[in-house]
Amino acid sequence: MRRRDPLARKGLLRRLPQAWRQPLAVVGGVLVVAWxxxxxxxPVLAPHDPLAQExxxxxxxxxxxxxxxxxxxxxxxxxxxxxxRVSIPLxxxxxxxxxxxxGLLGACAGYFGRWVDExxxxxxxxxxxFPTVILAMVVAAALGAxxxxxxxxVLVVAWxAYARVTRGLVLGVREREFVxxxxxxxxxxxxxxxxxxxxxVTGPVLVLATLDIGTAxxxxxxxxxxxxxxxxxxxxxxxxxxxxxxxFDSWWVATFPGLAILTVVLAFNFxxxxxxxxxxxxxxxxxxxxxx
Amino acid sequence: xxPLARFLIRRILLAxxxxxxxxxxxxxxxxxxxxxxxxxxxxxRALGDPAIVAQWRAEHGLDKPLWxxxxxxxxxxxxxxxxxSQQSHRPVGQDLAExxxxxxxxxGAAILVSLVLGVGxxxxxxxxxxxxxxxxxxxxxxxxxSVPTFWLALLAFYVFFYRLQLTPGSGRVDVALGLAPPVxxxxxxxxxxxxxxxxxxxxxxxLVTPALVLALxxxxxxxxxxxxxxxxxxxxxxxxxxxxxxxxxxTILFRYVLRSALVPIITVAGxxxxxxxxxxxxxxxxxxxxxxxxxxxxxxxxLDLPAVMGVGLVVGIVYLVINLIVDVLYGVIDPRVRLQ
Numbered sequence: 001m002r003r004r005d006p007l008a009r010k011g012l013l014r015r016l017p018q019a020w021r022q023p024l025a026v027v028g029g030v031l032v033v034a035w036x037x038x039x040x041x042x043p044v045l046a047p048h049d050p051l052a053q054e055x056x057x058x059x060x061x062x063x064x065x066x067x068x069x070x071x072x073x074x075x076x077x078x079x080x081x082x083x084x085r086v087s088i089p090l091x092x093x094x095x096x097x098x099x100x101x102x103g104l105l106g107a108c109a110g111y112f113g114r115w116v117d118e119x120x121x122x123x124x125x126x127x128x129x130f131p132t133v134i135l136a137m138v139v140a141a142a143l144g145a146x147x148x149x150x151x152x153x154v155l156v157v158a159w160x161a162y163a164r165v166t167r168g169l170v171l172g173v174r175e176r177e178f179v180x181x182x183x184x185x186x187x188x189x190x191x192x193x194x195x196x197x198x199x200x201v202t203g204p205v206l207v208l209a210t211l212d213i214g215t216a217x218x219x220x221x222x223x224x225x226x227x228x229x230x231x232x233x234x235x236x237x238x239x240x241x242x243x244x245x246x247x248f249d250s251w252w253v254a255t256f257p258g259l260a261i262l263t264v265v266l267a268f269n270f271x272x273x274x275x276x277x278x279x280x281x282x283x284x285x286x287x288x289x290x291x292x
Numbered sequence: 293x294x295p296l297a298r299f300l301i302r303r304i305l306l307a308x309x310x311x312x313x314x315x316x317x318x319x320x321x322x323x324x325x326x327x328x329x330x331x332x333x334x335x336x337r338a339l340g341d342p343a344i345v346a347q348w349r350a351e352h353g354l355d356k357p358l359w360x361x362x363x364x365x366x367x368x369x370x371x372x373x374x375x376x377s378q379q380s381h382r383p384v385g386q387d388l389a390e391x392x393x394x395x396x397x398x399x400g401a402a403i404l405v406s407l408v409l410g411v412g413x414x415x416x417x418x419x420x421x422x423x424x425x426x427x428x429x430x431x432x433x434x435x436x437x438s439v440p441t442f443w444l445a446l447l448a449f450y451v452f453f454y455r456l457q458l459t460p461g462s463g464r465v466d467v468a469l470g471l472a473p474p475v476x477x478x479x480x481x482x483x484x485x486x487x488x489x490x491x492x493x494x495x496x497x498x499l500v501t502p503a504l505v506l507a508l509x510x511x512x513x514x515x516x517x518x519x520x521x522x523x524x525x526x527x528x529x530x531x532x533x534x535x536x537x538x539x540x541x542x543t544i545l546f547r548y549v550l551r552s553a554l555v556p557i558i559t560v561a562g563x564x565x566x567x568x569x570x571x572x573x574x575x576x577x578x579x580x581x582x583x584x585x586x587x588x589x590x591x592x593x594x595l596d597l598p599a600v601m602g603v604g605l606v607v608g609i610v611y612l613v614i615n616l617i618v619d620v621l622y623g624v625i626d627p628r629v630r631l632q
Contacts, residue, residue, distance in 0.1 A: 024430075024431070024434075122313075125310070125313075126310070126313045126314065126317050127317075129310055129313070129314055129317075129608050129611060129612060130314070130317075130566075130604065130607065130608055130611070131566045131567065131569040131570040131607055131611060132566070132567070132570050133570035133571070133573050133574070134569070134570060134573060134588055134603065134604065134607055135321075135604075137573065137588065137589065137592045138318075138321060138588075138592050138600055138604065139321065140592075141592035141593050141595060141600075142321065142592075142595065145593075214437070214438055218438075218440055218441075221440060222440065222441070222442060222574055225440075225442045225574065226573070226574070226577070226589060226593075227593065228592075228593070238440075238442075241440070241442060241443050241446065242442075244446065245446060245578070248446060248449070248450055248454070249450075249454065251450055254443065254446050254447075255443075255447065257443075258440055258443030258444075258446075258447070261440045261443065262435075262438055262439055262440060262443070265438040265439075265440070266434065266435060266438040269434050269437060269438050270434060273430075273434060
């Protein structure tokens with residue numbers, strides 16, 4: 001038997017369709033769908049092989065290569081399209097993993113309390129005590145420059161936000177009658193967490209995750225920009241912007257991959273911002289406070 | 293004891309505890325991860341010679357057990373010794389003393405700009421709720437938090453310096469002028485202290501573009517938060533009462549609304565300072581700003597462990613101090629906090 005907090009459930013369902021009527025959410029949604037289509041259909045859509053060095057070098061945008069070519073004679077439009085296959089799935093995986101790890105740890109902290117809570121939350125506090133890029137940079141550099149390690153590094157700095165939010169939400173429902181009655185009926189700890197607590201936590205955590213996709217992509221591409229993520233010749237957007245630094249009078253080399261990052265991040269922020277507004281203003285405020 | 297004093301002492305003790313935690317985290321992080329500092333610092337040929345490798349390890353204390361290394365590290369820290377940088381062959385403390393002021397100047401200018409513009413925009417958006425200017429500011433602030441800083445820095449450098457030649461290029465001042473005699477390490481302040489208006493103008497000019505680029509994210513963030521904080525206060529009964537008794541709009545805004553909206557705004561501003569420090573790593577690289585961000589990047593990529601630990605410690609402590617100031621400001625602004 002699944003039991004949710006009836007009020008929270010009703011509010012969420014009633015307010016969600018309203019969210020979609022917001023123009024920002026529509027723009028965000030369209031942009032996200034467009035990028036997913038580009039990522040999936042890149043082999044069909046891209047006019048050139050993203051790795052082939054067959055065009056004139058550093059050609060300005062024009063017919064045949066609408067975004068111009070880079071210093072190795074590769075088509076930038078094709079590389080930006082293929083870049084969506086690198087950055088978007090990795091960012092989504094990254095956020096999913098942070099939700100999973102942070103959520104699980106936060107739920108344990110909130111549910112068990114005492115030393116479990118203290119240990120997990122003090123570790124989270126310590127991670128919060130560092131500016132994210134610097135900590136991620138140290139982890140990425142120490143693990144060795146690769147895209148996988150960059151993802152791990154961002155994961156290290158991303159999970160505590162979810163741990164905090166989940167802990168707060170779990171604390172809020174832990175003492176509620178329906179949780180207690182479940183425990184009295186003989187639910188195991190895990191069953192109680194899964195059946196009674198989890199459904200009341202997912203909404204706000206998902207909003208935070210939507211807002212976090214943009215931040216995660218910015219961080220991941222930032223690490224690649226610093227040379228701590230994707231290795232050449234991979235068409236990763238951050239690394240492409242970095243290659244534009246060397247030839248910055250050929251503005252198109254860095255501009256288009258940067259625009260790609262901007263539009264993806266913006267799309268998810270449009271969506272997340274609308275979702276946050278649409279949810280119960282009280283929870284929305286709670287999320288903001290705990291997320292930061 | 294005065295409640296504010298007790299509040300302060302508790303917060304400072306907590307900060308010291310956190311600082312110790314930071315030394316532990318930087319140490320564990322930089323030591324337990326698989327990167328090998330020997331491989332990062334010695335050339336290929338030296339690596340093949342076990343004698344050289346062993347000598348290098350002994351020289352940097354890497355042959356001792358980990359807990360001993362940490363105790364030595366901690367003992368040094370207490371005496372103000374951050375170790376020797378393996379790259380610059382200078383004490384890390386000396387390196388940091390040179391680079392930290394440059395970053396503080398940049399981040400300080402950026403946070404000032406963000407506070408003025410972010411809070412200003414946020415108040416305007418809240419007062420003109422659901423009108424065109426509110427919607428426009430919402431879109432603008434969302435764009436602000438979505439722009440990749442490193443890309444914007446590059447674009448600004450290309451457009452304003454390379455194309456339009458409106459702003460000076462990289463670095464902190466024109467090379468021809470030289471640096472002002474160091475007092476605070478902040479070029480603009482030192483130039484004023486020395487009475488060198490030419491250096492001040494050059495330093496301020498060099499500061500504008502990187503500071504604005506760096507500030508964009510925090511402006512966006514602060515606009516959003518100020519808007520919701522002000523809206524919340526605007527709905528309170530005492531604001532309605534103030535309006536009902538006919539107080540002028542300006543008095544209501546500054547005395548009643550902004551004062552209590554400031555508490556959440558200051559929290560976010562303190563946290564935003566952390567994201568500014570993060571941003572400096574990316575912005576300093578483009579503008580060749582000789583700050584701690586570039587130093588952090590160089591030492592992280594060469595696995596210069598003492599330097600990395602030093603940066604982690606100093607940046608972590610700067611962040612702690614900022615949050616301590618935020619906590620104290622709470623107490624000053626909001627008497628309820630002091631009593632808790």
